[in-house]
Amino acid sequence: MSYLVLARKCRPQVFEEVLGQGHVTRTLQNALKTNRTAHAYLFSGPRGVGKTTVARILAKALNCQEGPTPVPCNRCVSCQEITQGISLDVQEIDGASNRGIDDIRELRESIKYLPARSRYKIYIIDEVHMLTGEAFNALLKTLEEPPRHALFIFATTELNKVPLTIYSRCQVFHFRRVALNAVVDHLKTLCAREGVEADERALRLIAKQAEGSVRDSLSLLDQILAFSPEEITEEKVQEILGFVDRRIINDTAWAVLENDGKRLLSRIAEVYEFGYDLKQFLRDLVDYLRNLLLIQLDAGEGSPADFTPEELAEMREKAGKVSPEVLEEVLHFLVRAEGELRRAPQPRLALEMTLLRAARIKEFVPVEEVLERLERTKEASSDNGKGKTSSFSAPPQVREEEPFYSNPSPSPRIARPEFEGEREGSSKGDPFPREKFLEFVRSRYLPLAAYLSHGVPRWAEDNLLEWDFREEPFQLRLLEANGNQKKLEDLVREFFRREIRVVCLGEDKKAAKANKKSDLPSPRGKRLSIQTVLTQPQIKDLIDIFQAEVAEIRLPQER
Missing domain, CATH: 1.10.8.60 (Helicase, Ruva Protein; domain 3)
Structure with missing residues (x-):
């Protein structure tokens, strides 16, 4: 073909023309000046950054008629043959297609002979990591002690796949991405x-x-x-x-940051209708947000180098509208979502859901704030003493009967009846010391105090104490189900230092039987009533913290 593509037409011919690899070219030029060139070099780095180009320039510098010289003339026969790729003494080998042990054996046989015309016989092996293990082993001895007229230059994009035995016999140069x-x-x-x-x-x-x-x-x-x-x-x-217009990317990014769902869906629809790659669109969006974060953190002037000065000025003006913490959370969420989008059967739906969730990140309450509010609630509960208990008050024996709720949303809290101390019988005039007694029970057996805190005590007679659970029948059934009646009588006797009989009052038998079927979990999976769940102090505390309501109740075996 008469046309030569730019990548070949504009290929550098001297070290000074190589872009962005000054640390490599300077070292090689100094080695040529001082006659300290090695017998084997290993160039590693991303594709298209100049590894093979530098290898060719080094070959020309070594075989130039004016050399070895750091600046090849590109006029002599040797330089021109190397530039055209027809030199007999400079062989370029594709490691991907000549990777077997037989190819290396052939190389070992040919390396013994002197160069046909040039000063050195140079072997440039591209993608050297593709050689087989046997081929690498066959090359070891020759690579360690090559003939004086031979020189190896290896190039690879995956340095980690090159055996250490090869690595240690070469001078290694790492090529960088060009700015x-x-x-x-x-x-x-x-x-x-x-x-x-x-x-x-x-x-x-x-x-x-x-x-x-x-x-x-x-x-x-x-x-x-x-x-x-x-x-x-x-x-x-x-x-x-097929690039997405940058204005669409910018507008989509701010629709996410401003939680504008309507504008966000409109932009996604526009991108989809134009046929743009949605995965590339998400990557461009992440890149824009990253640059915005760099501007906010002032990570060096001009860090987002792919923007014009006018765009940078506009981004700096807008950057103050959102906090760095929110940007970090959005970026973290979107980076994780990239993998999900690649596997999604419906990429558009996956992208819409991802960006809509990212737009709501500002509404989420930080974990630290939730824990702080929970701690304040627990402190207020212990100071109040009006029957509230901590979330750890339930005994292990009834763990499977604790209700589980989901789908929280704001709801008013149900008030608990307050105790009005009333004394009957021979001790008339003195209220029952409820709070002191509950504190005494907590020090002896915490779960029992949790049950008692839902009832109202009163003296029926001088030696008869009634504990009324008619407002909280569920707690009475929990108390009776775990054999706590005897413990209660013993603690009352210890507290008052006299014999006192305790009677726990609940619903009549007919109502209790009906409530037992509806309230208590059974092996058949009966549901707890929401009214019963709302009476538990643990649930009340959680409702206060998360501004939630009990929408559904599931038993542990149904989770």
Whole structure:
């Protein structure tokens, strides 16, 4: 073909032309100046950042007729043959297709012979990590003690797959991703050389999509030049490469931060109708929010390098409307949601639900605040002493009978009847010391105090104490079900230091039988009544903290 793509046409021919790898090129040039070149090099890094290009330049520098020199002439026969890829003494081997032990055996046989024309025989093996284990083992001895005229240059994108035995025999250089601004400047230079007018925003979009790969950026530029040979604008780049308009991304991000569900769904529908990739749209949204967070945290001037100065000024102006904590929570949520979106059978629905939930993050109460409110409620409960108990008051024996509720939402709290101390019989005039007695019971047996706190005590006779549970029949059944009647009489006798008979009053037998069927959990899975659940102090405390209501009751075995 007569046409040569930009990635090949504009390939660097000397070390100074290599973008963003100064730490590598400077070291190699100094090694050439001082005649300290190694017999084996290993270049690692992302795709399209110059590993094979630097390997070719190093081969030219070593075999140049004016060399070894840090600046190859590119005019001699050796330099031109290496540039064209036809040199007999510089062999480029694809490690992915020549990966077996037989290929390495052939290499070991050919390496014995002197170079045909050049100073060194150089083997450049690309994607060296693709070689088999047997091929690596066959290469070890030759790599450790190669002939004086031989030199190896390995390139790989996955350094972790290269055996340590190979790694330790090479000088290793790590290639970096090229900075976005450097790629943009390089694209500007190429467009000017090609006589094409290019908008800086359009070039930034190309450089951002390339993700630090110079080769990828040149391939994208080639594609866009085929679409629009005379002028490159942001709209044309978005059209040909399928990018979402940045204004849509910005508006969607602020719809999330401002909890505007209607605008959010409208933007998602617009993106879907245009046929954009929803996963890429979510990644662009996360990238915008990340840049907004960097601006808020003042993480260096110009950290979000893919924005123009006007866009940065607008983002700084808006950044004060949302706290960094909210941004961090939204980002954390969306990053985790990316994996779910990739696996979702309905990506649009998954994206809508994800962004709507992210928009409500500001409404969530922090865990620290919930714990603080819970602690205040517990302190108020202990100070009040009006029959409230902590959430740990239920005994282990009735754990399976504790109700479970779900789907909380705001609801008014049911008030508990207060005790009005009344004394009958021979001790008329003195109220029953309810609070002191309950405190005494708590010190002896906490669960019993929890049950008693729901009843009203009164003297029937001098030696007869009635504990009225007619307002709280459920607590009476719990008390009787665990054999606490005898414990209560013993504690009363110990507290008053005399023989006193205790009678617990509840509903009549007919009503009790009906309530027992409806209130107490049974093996058949009968439901507890909401009214009964609301009388429990644990439930009341939770309702206060979470502003909730009991909407449904499930037994433990039904969870």
